Amino acid sequence: MTDKTAMNSASVKRTILRIVNEILERNNGASDIVIIGVRTRGVHIAERIASAIEKLEGIRPPLGTLDITLYRDDLRQKTEWPKVKRTEIPFSVEDKKVILVDDVLYTGRTTRAAIEAIMDFGRPSAIQLAALIDRGHRELPIQPDYIGHKIETARTQEVRVLLKETDGKDEVLLVQD
C-alpha cells in the first residue's frame, strides 16, 4: 500500500478559505445562507466554513449536521449496514440557500441522498454543493458548485481526508491498495 499526500495542512486551510470567498461572492454575502455538513468530516469542514464566514461578514450562518444513512440507496448491496447517527438541523431551511458540505465527492450517491434528506426538512430556495475533493467517477448527474481540489483517481484508489478534529492533523492522502 502506498500513500501519496494530495494536500497538506496549509493547502487545506487555503482551500477552505477560497471556498468561503466563492460562497460569499456568489450569494452576495451570508444573509440567506445556512450550512449543512454531511457526517462525519463534512461537518467539520462546514464548521470551519461557518467560522470563516463569521470572521469575514460578522454573522455566523446556522449550522446543521446531516446523517444520510437512512436515505442511502445502496443498503441492500452493502455487506455492512452503517450505524445510524443523528441528524441535527435546528433551523428552518425554507427559502434559504443551503450550502451542503462534504469532504469527498465521488459517485454522487451521497449527495443525492443528502439532497433528498434536506428536502424532507423543507423547501430551500437553492441547494449548493461544496466539496473539499472531487475525485470523479460520477454515477449520477451531480455537479459541485464549489470544489477545493479536483484529483484524478482510479477506482482502486481511496481518497482519505484527515482533519484535526477527528484525526489530529489536516491532510489529504491518495491511498493505493
Place this chain on the structure above:
Amino acid sequence: MEFERKHILGLEELNAEEITLVLDTAESMKEVSERDVKKVPALRGMTVCNLFFEPSTRTRSSFEIAEKRLSADVLNFTTSQSSVVKGESLLDTARNLEAMGASMIVIRHPMSGAPWLLAKELNSSIINAGDGSHEHPSQALLDLFTIRRMKGGIEGLKIVIVGDILHSRVARSNIWGFLKLGAEVRVVGPPTLIPKYIEKIDVRTFYNLSEAVVDADVIIMLRIQKERQDFEFFPSLREYSRFYGLTREKIKRAHENVTVMHPGPINRGVELSSDMADGPGSVILEQVSNGIAVRMAMFYLVASARRNG
C-alpha cells in the same frame, strides 16, 4: 458493532451490547419522528406483515407507524379477518404471508413460544410483539429507552415493577433488560401474582408497595389483566387497588424525581390514581411516542442482519 440477529424474539437472548445498539439507533429514529416529514426511505421495497392474534390498538398501531416511517409496505392481519377462523394453522398462515413477499413478520399470539416456532420454520424475520405471558421485547426496549432518556442511563437505578408479575410478559422482558444493563430490580404485588423462585435471577421481592418504593428511581405499574384473570388471584379490584394502586401517599418514600411508567392501557383508579397517571413524574405518553422510535430501530437492525446473514 454489527447487529447479527435476524429475529428479535425476546430480551432474554439479547446481550447488553445488542440492547444498547437498539437504544442508540432509536435515538436517531426519534429525531426522524420529530421532523415535519416523518419518513425516510430506509426500508423502501420491503414488505412487513403485522400478524395479530390478540386484540391490540397501541402496539399494532405503533408497529405500523414505525414500518411506514421507514417506507416499508405494510400488510395487516388480525385473526377475525384471516383464514385462521376457517381453521388454518399459524404456520400455514405465516407461510402464505411469506409467499406473498413479507420479509418481516410481526407477531402477537396468546401462546408463549409462537414467535420461536415461526422463526424456526420461516425465512422471514420474526419480531415478537407479545407471546402469551412470556415476552414483550419491544415494550421492554421502549421502557429502557424512555428511562435512559429520563435518567441518563440505566446502570445503578432502582427500578420497581408493581402488580401482576406472574402473567406479565412486559415484566418478564423488562426484568431481563434492566438486569442486563445493570439496574437493581424489585418486584412487588400480591403473593399469588409473584412467580416462585424469582429471586434466583437477582430480583428482590416485596409484598408491600410502600416498602418496595424506598429510594426508587423508577416505578413501573403493570395493568391488571381483567380479561386473563377473572379475579382468581386476589379478592377484588378494590382490595388490589388499596394495597397496590399507586398514590401520592405511597410514593413518598421513593426518590424525589421518581419516574412513573405504565405500559397501558391504564385502569384508572386501579393501578394508578389519576393525579399519578397525569402527574409530573409520569412519562406514560412519552413511552407511547418512544415506542415508534424503538420499533423503527428494531426493523432497521433486523433488516441489516438479514442482509448480512
